[in-house]
Amino acid sequence: DAKTTQPTSMDCAEGRAANLPCNHSTISGNEYVYWYRQIHSQGPQYIIHGLKNNETNEMASLIITEDRKSSTLILPHATLRDTAVYYCIVRVTDSSYKLIFGSGTRLLVRP
Amino acid sequence: EAGVAQSPRYKIIEKRQSVAFWCNPISGHATLYWYQQILGQGPKLLIQFQNNGVVDDSQLPKDRFSAERLKGVDSTLKIQPAKLEDSAVYLCASSLVKAKRNTIYFGEGSWLTVV
Numbered sequence: 001d002a003k004t005t006q007p008t009s010m011d012c013a014e015g016r017a018a019n020l021p022c023n024h025s026t027i028s029g030n031e032y033v034y035w036y037r038q039i040h041s042q043g044p045q046y047i048i049h050g051l052k053n054n055e056t057n058e059m060a061s062l063i064i065t066e067d068r069k070s071s072t073l074i075l076p077h078a079t080l081r082d083t084a085v086y087y088c089i090v091r092v093t094d095s096s097y098k099l100i101f102g103s104g105t106r107l108l109v110r111p
Numbered sequence: 112e113a114g115v116a117q118s119p120r121y122k123i124i125e126k127r128q129s130v131a132f133w134c135n136p137i138s139g140h141a142t143l144y145w146y147q148q149i150l151g152q153g154p155k156l157l158i159q160f161q162n163n164g165v166v167d168d169s170q171l172p173k174d175r176f177s178a179e180r181l182k183g184v185d186s187t188l189k190i191q192p193a194k195l196e197d198s199a200v201y202l203c204a205s206s207l208v209k210a211k212r213n214t215i216y217f218g219e220g221s222w223l224t225v226v
Contacts, residue, residue: 032212043115043202043217044154087153096167098144099215101153 004088004102011108018075020105022088025069032091033064034099035073037084044087044101047073078109113137115218117203123224129191132221136184136205142166144215145178145188146202154202160186193225 005023012018024033032051036044048055048062050071055062061074075082087104091097116135124130136143141162146154157176159166162183171178175194180186190197200220206213 043204043219046214046216049212049214096159097213098156098159098167100156101146103153 004090006086006088006102006105008103009106009108011110012078013110014080015077018078018082018107018109020073020075020086020088020107021070022072023070024088024090027068027090028093029068030093033062033071034089034091035060035062036087036089036099036101037082038087038104039081039084047086049091078107080109080111083107083109115203115205115216117201117218117221119221120219121222121224123226124193126195126225127192129189130193130223131190132188132201132203132223134186134188134203134218136186136203137216139207140205140216141183141208142206142213142215143180143186144204144206145186146204146217148200148202148220150199157188190223193223195225198223198225 032049034049035047037047038044047059048057050062050064064071085104085106087101089099115137118133122130143160145157147157148154157171158168158178160180163180176190178188200222202217202220204215204217206215
């Protein structure tokens with residue numbers, strides 16, 4: 001299973017863009033990159049996923065490098081409610097297609 | 112659309128007692144997961160069901176943990192007897208089918224404290 005590496009913690013100012021990096025150098029060609037976040041006392045919340053093209057939805061943008069060895073989740077205008085642990089996950093492609101979580105990045109949005 | 116429902120939300124038991132958690136997935140979702148999340152760590156998959164069959168239970172401590180999904184809808188996770196190290200949040204999740212592009216949705220979790 002492809003592993004991911006994320007910084008343990010980051011912070012950004014409210015209203016600014018938050019850019020969360022993720023390395024997945026062993027990713028294979030058919031493995032998707034997923035991002036989830038977990039706000040304190042809640043279950044993980046799906047944010048976005050992608051294969052090779054950049055993706056955008058109402059919550060965030062996902063930028064995947066051309067070699068697919070890394071990606072960046074962008075929260076364009078961070079708010080205090082975006083303070084959470086963000087998980088970058090490479091989804092397994094065996095018959096289970098399960099999600100294997102790492103430790104994630106703790107993002108603190110400062111007022 | 113209703114999300115993944117779990118109960119109870121909080122439970123405190125003494126070690127060696129038993130406890131059961133219930134999960135109702137999103138309507139129509141064939142795949143159901145139970146994860147264990149210890150404080151400060153990411154969630155760890157315990158068991159995965161496809162309809163009422165087990166897909167993966169390799170991380171389930173089968174000497175004390177059991178799970179079932181008899182009619183392919185609701186699921187129950189049981190711990191008997193509980194140990195102190197079982198204190199964690201137990202998360203249930205579901206997806207339409209098991210596929211690499213199908214989103215997995217999580218419930219709010221059941222918080223267990225073993226004293």
